[in-house]
Amino acid sequence: MGSKDMTNRVEIAAGDRPVKEINRDIRSQVQAGKPIVVTNTMSRHNLGVGLPASADILFEGSVGYYCGGLNDGARIHVTRDCGWGVGEAMATGDITIDGYAGMSVGASMRGGTIHVKGDAGPRCGVAMKGGDIIVEGTIGYLSGFMAHAGRIIALGGANDAAADSLWGGEVWVAGPIGSLGVDSKIIEPAPTEVASVEKLLAQRGLDGPGRDWQKIVSAQRLWHFESRDARAWLMI
Amino acid sequence: MADDLKTPWEYPFESATEELIGFADGAIDGRPAGIPSSYDRGGSIRWTPESISEIHALSQLGRYQIRGFNTFNKSFPTLDDLVFVPATMTRLPLEGYRESCDTRTVLGDRPGLVEQPLELDIPIYIASMSFGALSAPAKAALGYGASKVGSMTCTGEGGMLEDERRASRTLVYQMTPSRYMLDLEHLRKANAIELVVGQGAKPGTGGLLLGMKVSDRVADMRSLPTGVDQRSTVRHPDFLGADDMQIKIEELREATDYQVPIFLKMGATRPRWDVAIAAKAGVDVIVVDGAEGGTGASPELLMDHTGIPTMSAIPAAREALEDCGKADEVKLVAAGGIRSGADAAKCLALGADAVMVGLGSMIALGCNSPRYLESYQTLGTSPGRCHHCHTGLCPVGVATQDPELESRVDVAAASERVARYLTAMTMEISLLAKSCGKSSVHNLEKEDLRALSTEASAFTGVKMAGIDKPFTW
Numbered sequence: 001m002g003s004k005d006m007t008n009r010v011e012i013a014a015g016d017r018p019v020k021e022i023n024r025d026i027r028s029q030v031q032a033g034k035p036i037v038v039t040n041t042m043s044r045h046n047l048g049v050g051l052p053a054s055a056d057i058l059f060e061g062s063v064g065y066y067c068g069g070l071n072d073g074a075r076i077h078v079t080r081d082c083g084w085g086v087g088e089a090m091a092t093g094d095i096t097i098d099g100y101a102g103m104s105v106g107a108s109m110r111g112g113t114i115h116v117k118g119d120a121g122p123r124c125g126v127a128m129k130g131g132d133i134i135v136e137g138t139i140g141y142l143s144g145f146m147a148h149a150g151r152i153i154a155l156g157g158a159n160d161a162a163a164d165s166l167w168g169g170e171v172w173v174a175g176p177i178g179s180l181g182v183d184s185k186i187i188e189p190a191p192t193e194v195a196s197v198e199k200l201l202a203q204r205g206l207d208g209p210g211r212d213w214q215k216i217v218s219a220q221r222l223w224h225f226e227s228r229d230a231r232a233w234l235m236i
Numbered sequence: 237m238a239d240d241l242k243t244p245w246e247y248p249f250e251s252a253t254e255e256l257i258g259f260a261d262g263a264i265d266g267r268p269a270g271i272p273s274s275y276d277r278g279g280s281i282r283w284t285p286e287s288i289s290e291i292h293a294l295s296q297l298g299r300y301q302i303r304g305f306n307t308f309n310k311s312f313p314t315l316d317d318l319v320f321v322p323a324t325m326t327r328l329p330l331e332g333y334r335e336s337c338d339t340r341t342v343l344g345d346r347p348g349l350v351e352q353p354l355e356l357d358i359p360i361y362i363a364s365m366s367f368g369a370l371s372a373p374a375k376a377a378l379g380y381g382a383s384k385v386g387s388m389t390c391t392g393e394g395g396m397l398e399d400e401r402r403a404s405r406t407l408v409y410q411m412t413p414s415r416y417m418l419d420l421e422h423l424r425k426a427n428a429i430e431l432v433v434g435q436g437a438k439p440g441t442g443g444l445l446l447g448m449k450v451s452d453r454v455a456d457m458r459s460l461p462t463g464v465d466q467r468s469t470v471r472h473p474d475f476l477g478a479d480d481m482q483i484k485i486e487e488l489r490e491a492t493d494y495q496v497p498i499f500l501k502m503g504a505t506r507p508r509w510d511v512a513i514a515a516k517a518g519v520d521v522i523v524v525d526g527a528e529g530g531t532g533a534s535p536e537l538l539m540d541h542t543g544i545p546t547m548s549a550i551p552a553a554r555e556a557l558e559d560c561g562k563a564d565e566v567k568l569v570a571a572g573g574i575r576s577g578a579d580a581a582k583c584l585a586l587g588a589d590a591v592m593v594g595l596g597s598m599i600a601l602g603c604n605s606p607r608y609l610e611s612y613q614t615l616g617t618s619p620g621r622c623h624h625c626h627t628g629l630c631p632v633g634v635a636t637q638d639p640e641l642e643s644r645v646d647v648a649a650a651s652e653r654v655a656r657y658l659t660a661m662t663m664e665i666s667l668l669a670k671s672c673g674k675s676s677v678h679n680l681e682k683e684d685l686r687a688l689s690t691e692a693s694a695f696t697g698v699k700m701a702g703i704d705k706p707f708t709w
Contacts, residue, residue, distance in 0.1 A: 019486065019490065020489075020490070023490050045483045045486065046483065046486050046487045046490050050423075050490065050491035065483045065484075066474070066483065070420045070423070084474055084475070084480070091419065104473055104474040107415075107473035108415035108418055108473050110418075110459075123473065126473040126474070127413075127414065127415055127469060127473040129416075129459040130459070145469075146469050148458075148460060167460060167464070168459075168461065222467075223461065223464040223465065224464065225299065225302070
C-alpha cells in the first residue's frame with residue numbers, strides 16, 4: 001500500500017512538460033532511493049511506467065492511461081482517478097487508486113496488487129495472468145475477459161458479461177451481478193478461499209461483516225474445439 | 237391447419253453413431269470420407285473432389301476445418317507474373333561478378349525516438365513465428381542461422397524463448413493482443429518491439445494453437461492449462477483505436493527508454509488506409525503481411541478467402557507512406573509467400589525496404605523434406621504436400637512440441653541451411669539489382685519491372701511488358 005505521507009518525498013511537478021522528461025526525473029530520484037510525490041499531474045498519460053521495486057510514488061491528482069504500466073515492483077498511489085490500463089502487464093508491485101479507474105485495469109498483469117477505491121471501468125482484469133485486483137465499487141462489463149489466472153475482487157457488484165470467456169482465474173463479487181459472461185459459472189467458495197480473500201481485504205482496512213460472496217470461474221466448455229459447443233462459440 | 241403449425245417441433249432421431257455420421261458403412265479401410273485422396277478425379281469445375289470432400293468434412297465436424305501452412309486459393313496472382321527488365325541501352329548494368337551491390341538494411345533510424353536502430357547485413361529476416369507453433373530447436377536454429385548472416389528473427393506470439401534470445405543477435409519481441417508472458421525484462425532485452433494488429437493468413441482473428449501443441453512448457457509460458465485449444469484474443473486488452481495506440485507506443489518507448497524501434501505488423505486488407513493510420517500513430521516500421529502468409533493453424537476458410545495478395549499490398553502501402561508524408565521516417569517490410577531472392581527483389585522494387593520469410597525458412601529447416609516417410613504417411617500426406625503444422629505431428633520436428641519429433645531437428649545443420657538459404661536469396665537479389673544497374677538493392681524500383689498479365693499490372697501499377705504502359709482503369 002502506497003503511503004500518502006508527504007514527509008521526505010521529493011517533489012516532481014508534471015505539468016505540461018514532455019512525459020519523457022517527467023519519467024526521467026522520476027527514474028533518477030528512484031535511483032537515488034528517494035520517495036517521490038508528483039504534483040500537477042494533469043491526467044498525463046504514461047506516468048511511472050516500468051519502475052522497479054525501490055520506487056515509492058504518490059501522484060497527487062488524476063493520471064491518464066497506463067500509469068504504472070509494466071510495473072516491476074513499485075509502490076504507486078494515485079490520490080484521484082486514473083485512465084485506461086492502470087498497472088497493465090505488472091509483474092509485481094502495489095498500486096492504489098483513491099478514485100475511479102477507467103477501462104482495462106491491470107490488463108494482462110502477472111502479479112502484484114491493484115486497489116481501486118471507487119468503481120472500475122469495463123474489461124477490468126482483461127487477460128490477467130496473476131495477482132489481485134480489488135475494487136471497492138463495481139467492475140464494468142466484460143471484466144475478467146479471457147483472464148488466465150489471478151483474482152478480481154469486486155465489493156460493489158459487477159456489470160454485464162462478468163468473467164466472460166475466462167481461461168482460468170477467479171472473479172469474486174460481493175453484490176449484484178448484471179449478467180454472467182460466456183462460459184463462466186458461479187461456484188460456492190471453500191471456507192479457506194473466503195478466509196484468504198477476507199485476509200487480503202483486511203490488510204487494506206476493508207474487513208467487513210460476512211459478505212455474500214459469489215465466486216465466478218471458467219465453465220471450461222470453450223477450452224476445446226467441439227461441435228457440440230457451436231452455440232456457445234456463436235455467442236462469442 | 238393453422239393449429240398444426242403450433243405443434244412443438246421435435247427432432248425425431250436418437251443420436252446417430254459417430255461411425256455412421258463418418259460414412260463408415262461400406263467405406264474402404266484407410267480411405268475415409270472427407271480426405272481428398274479418397275475421391276477419383278471428376279469433370280466438374282465446381283464440384284471438384286476437394287469441394288466434395290470439404291462438404292463431407294463439414295457435415296461430419298459441424299464446424300469449420302482447421303489446418304496450417306498457407307492459402308490454397310488458386311486464384312491468387314503470384315510474383316511470377318512480374319519480370320525484371322535489366323539495363324540494356326537506356327541504362328548501364330553493373331558487373332555481376334565484380335562490382336558490389338549494397339545489401340545493408342537499416343530499420344527504425346529515427347534520431348530522438350530510437351537510439352539503437354536495427355542494422356542488418358541483408359534485406360531479409362525471419363518472420364514472426366511463435367515458440368508453440370514451432371519447436372524450441374527450430375526457433376534456435378532460425379536464430380543461429382539468421383545471426384550468422386547478419387539478419388534477425390522475431391519471437392512471434394507466446395513470449396521470449398531463452399533458446400531464441402541466446403541464438404539471435406538481433407531479436408524482435410512481439411506483443412500480440414494475448415500478451416502471453418509479457419515481461420519488462422524481456423522487452424528491455426529485445427532489439428525491437430512489434431505490436432501485432434493482424435497477420436496475413438488470417439487478418440481480423442487472433443492466434444490459434446491446438447491442444448496437441450500446448451505442452452507443459454508452452455502452457456507455462458502462456459499461463460494456460462496444458463492441452464487446451466488456445467484461441468487468442470484479436471483486440472488488444474488496453475487499447476482499441478489508433479489514438480489509443482499512439483499512447484501505447486509512447487508507453488513502450490518510455491519502458492525501453494527510447495532505445496529500440498517499434499514495429500507494427502498488420503494483415504494486408506486495406507493497406508492504403510491502414511498503413512497511413514499506423515504511420516500517423518507513430519510506429520517506426522510497418523510490416524504488411526499479405527494473404528499468402530503462412531500460419532501454424534487457422535480456420536482454412538480464412539487463409540483461402542480473406543486478405544489481399546502481397547503483390548497488391550506493397551505498392552498501396554508505399555503510396556500511403558508517401559501520401560501522408562512519412563516515407564522518409566517509416567520503413568516498410570513486406571511478407572507473405574516470399575520464396576526466393578527473385579520474389580524478394582520484386583517486393584523491394586514494388587516499394588518494400590525489407591522482406592520477412594516464414595514458411596521459406598521453415599522449409600530450409602527441413603519442413604516437407606523427404607525423410608521420415610512413415611511419419612508423413614501417418615498424417616496421410618507426403619513430402620512436398622504436407623500442411624499439417626496444426627496437428628503437432630510434424631514429421632521433421634519443426635512444427636511440433638513432441639520431444640521425439642523435435643529431436644529430428646539437428647540444430648547445427650538446420651542453422652547452416654537457414655544461413656545458406658538467406659545468403660543464396662541475397663545473392664539472387666543483388667544479381668538482379670546489378671543487372672538492373674543498381675549499386676544498392678534498395679535502389680530497385682517499379683520501373684525495373686514489367687507485368688506479364690493485366691491482372692499483375694492492375695494490382696501493382698507496373699507497366700505491361702512490351703507495350704510499356706500500366707493497365708489503366
